[in-house]
Amino acid sequence: MSDDTIRLVTIGRMLRRRWRLLTVLAVVGALVGYGTSLLFPPRYTTSASVLLPGQWEERELLTQAEIATSSVVVDRVAATLGWPGVGGGGLRDRVSAKAADGNIIKISGTADTPERARQLSDQVAQQFVTFAARLAGDNTDPDTAAGPEDLRKMVVQTNRRITDLSEAADPGKTVEGVQARTELAKLRTALQEAVKKLDEADPATSRGTMVVMGPAARPTGEAAPTRTQFIVAGALLFFLIAVIGHLAAARVSRRPRTGPEIAAALGSPLLGTVDVPGERRARRPEGRGPRARIRRLLDLDIRWELPTPRTSGDEASRQLRYRRVCARLRDQLPGPRGLLVVVPDGDEVARRAAGQLVAEAGSDASPTSSSRGYPMLRMVAVSVSQPVVPDRDTESGALVVLGAGSRTAEELADVAEACADAGHEVVGIVVAATVRARPARSAGPPRDAATPALTARGHAPGGSV
Structure with missing residues (x-):
């Protein structure tokens, strides 16, 4: 195409x-x-937010988000919820966490009911806060080592003891006393610097405990x-x-559309192109049975890819095209002879064009003159699936009329082969194109161009057509 x-x-x-x-x-x-x-099954998703007080870097927030969905946290959630048949492995695909703006970890849970989704999100948030607190050392276990606050108290007591020892030393009387006071002063300075560094390194001075910002909302709609x-x-x-x-x-359609393409497929000369006025309600190919009804119902019997018909001239200009085709036939044939007008079955445009050609040739036929009379034409319809053309009788040739783009090159070759098998030489091809007709302007009555009846099937010599 x-x-x-x-x-x-x-x-x-x-x-x-x-x-x-x-x-x-x-x-x-x-x-x-x-x-x-x-x-x-339908899924419901809701989210719970956890606030991380203090200053956090972006990579630290991403680490906390990974911790929130770790196997340790999810396994604890599964053990706490105790849903039948649902373990940590099954919940791991239903839980997600991401770092949002404002040092917030947004934890989402997905379940088959809204209530379960809410419970899952809340429980993951609680277990995450608990686990993160244990990682940071925020616990009250009496067996653990003393915390930073206890260490500060011990440093204050040591400073006081150093002061007492310095005052008790012999002030300036001996060299040993001076050295002792100097060493005690250095020890006090080192302890103060150590406490200062401890205060700077202590997360508790800049970061508070993580807080769950309220329970998760109950989802009102299904998740995507x-x-x-x-x-x-x-x-x-x-x-x-x-x-x-x-x-x-x-x-990928292999249906020839132009006249030269159709002539090349049939191996015969193109005699001309005729116009057929399109009907407002086009007649569809006749057919019975469920398949034919379905095709008509779904518009499968109408060629959609054919372009919109162009506007043609008046009736006189269209008849002139038919007369020119008949004149070319008369000039091409050596003497008065009859021709079969072969039309593919189901091609309504070609059928109407062939009927007009037959009527035009019959209106000016002159059997006694070989120079002026048009050849006698008889129209037959052949099936493109199994084309059969009547044997030679009074006709000694075939004229193929078909619509543009209605048949494939293989189907046209089969029609040409059927004509040759019946002893008919394809003398020419006429292409019929659908056009939009203009209103007739002539005052005289239109020329009667009645369409002759198709040759009855089964009565033509050589088999059905």
Whole structure:
């Protein structure tokens, strides 16, 4: 197909002509999405926030977020909740934590009910605060070593003892006394510097205890993907697949559209292109059975990729095209001879064009003149799946009439082969194009161009047609 398949006007044309099929596919996709949502139970998510007082670097906050979802914390949460059949491994995929602005760790929990989601988030936050406090050494175990406060008290008592020892030393009478007071002064200075460094390094001076900022809120809606999202996603997916499939099929289509392409597929000269006015309610190919009804219901029997018909001239200009084709036939044939007008079955445009050609040739036929009369034409419809053309009788050639882009090159080759098998030489090809007719301006009555009846199936020599 040409580059017309990638234009927006082509997509708009497809939506107008195949909207029923696209709607049905979208509904099917929505049903598939609904069925998929039944395989995934609803999930609810809520969050609890933990405040970290003091100054924290970004990497430290990320470390705390990792600690909040560690196996130690999650296993303790599972043991505390005691949900049947749910252990630490099952909860690890339902818990997440991230560092937010303002030294806040946001802990999220997901469960199959809103109440369980709230319990899970609250319990993870509590266990995280407890575990983080133990890591920081914030506990009241009497068997542990003395804390920084006890150490400060011991340093104050030592300073007082140093002062007492310095006052008790012999002031300036002996060298030993002076050395003792000097050593005691150095020891006091070292202790003061040690206490100062301890105060600077003590996290308790700059960071307080982590605080859970209230219980988690009870979730009011399902977590993504929800059932509605599954349904919408299924409908959109099927709709896009249908659109892309139509465009891909049109792109790889091997249906010849132009006259030279059709002539090359049939191996015969192109005699001309005729116009067929489009009907407001186009007649669709006849067919019975469930499959035919479904095709008509979904507009599958209408070619969507064909461009919008152009506006043609008046009735006189259209008849002139038919007369020119008949004149070329008369000039090309050596003498008066009859021709079969072969029309692919189901090609309504070609059928109407062939009927007009037969009527035009019959209105000016002259069997006694070889230079002025048009050849006698008889129209037959052949199936493109198994084409059978009547054997030679009064006709000694075939004229193929078909709509532009209606058949593939393989189908046209089969029609040409069927004509040759019946002893008919394909003398030419006529391409029928659908146009939008203008109102007739002539005052005279229109020329009667009744469409002759198709050759009855099964009565033509050589088999059914």
